[in-house]
Amino acid sequence: MATPSILTRLTHRKTGSIAHITISRPSKLNALDTPLLEKLPSTIQSVTSLNADLLGIVLTGAGPKSFVGGADIAEMAALDSPAAARSFITKVHKACRSLRDCPVPVIGRVNGYALGAGCEIAASCDLRVAGQNAVFGMPEVRVGIPSVVEAALLPGLIGWGRTRQLLMLGENISADEAFHWGLVEKLVEQDMLDEAVESWLGQLEKNGPIAVRRQKALMRTWENVSMEQAIQAGVAAFGECFDAKEGEVTEPARMMGAFFQDKAKNRASS
Secondary structure (H helix, E strand, C coil): CCCCEEEEEEEECCCCEEEEEEEECHHHCCCECHHHHHHHHHHHHHHHHHCCCEEEEEEEECCCCEEECCECHHHHHCCCCHHHHHHHHHHHHHHHHHHHHCCCCEEEEECCEEECHHHHHHHHCCEEEEECCCEEECCHHHHCCCCCHHHHHHHHHHCHHHHHHHHHHCCEEEHHHHHHHCCCCEEECHHHHHHHHHHHHHHHHCCCHHHHHHHHHHHHHHCCCCHHHHHHHHHHHHHHCCCCCCCCCCHHHHHHHHHHHHHHHHHHHC
């Protein structure tokens, strides 16, 4: 039996690199046990700190059956005290938060079951593309526990009514339902997942990498402040884009300059 692991592969593009991270425990539908839960945040930290040109991360599960089948139920069944339970669920939260706090966009490539903690991992990604065989669910109430930690992200994605349906009934939903609910942004045939991811990466590559990082950081701020504070945070972020050190060309100056050059070329050739 293969040892559970987090696999990382780096690909280089014209303007930067992409980290492909795979949660690998296929014999258990990539269910998250303590080693995997602890390894995911350290992997995210490592790839972001060691690759200054990182444009984004693609997160998926090993094999065709499962993205992440949930938290390891055998480990949860062995929890013998409130303290042990809090310790375990905090690891789930830290794994999810590592995706949300990651400075670059994280694309969830959902290739099968995304249940419980797996659904929370998906919700913690910035963008989600699912294959037609994907299945989403929050079945915790069926084993005597509530859905917690990053399940709190779901109302912002699918609304309170559908969150109640998912969490209180414990029923699974199809990829098609998840798409129409707003839980995933793109739905494709299973064999088109990589092509769909590549389409997004191509779009990401056209953008200013500093601007994208600032955008993600700003959106994380928006989650936790009032509307007026969110607007003022945006004013500050906009101003920071034009803060140039001596001799430095800012990203807006470079990209807007290129925009006007292209516009002039198009006029000249028409």
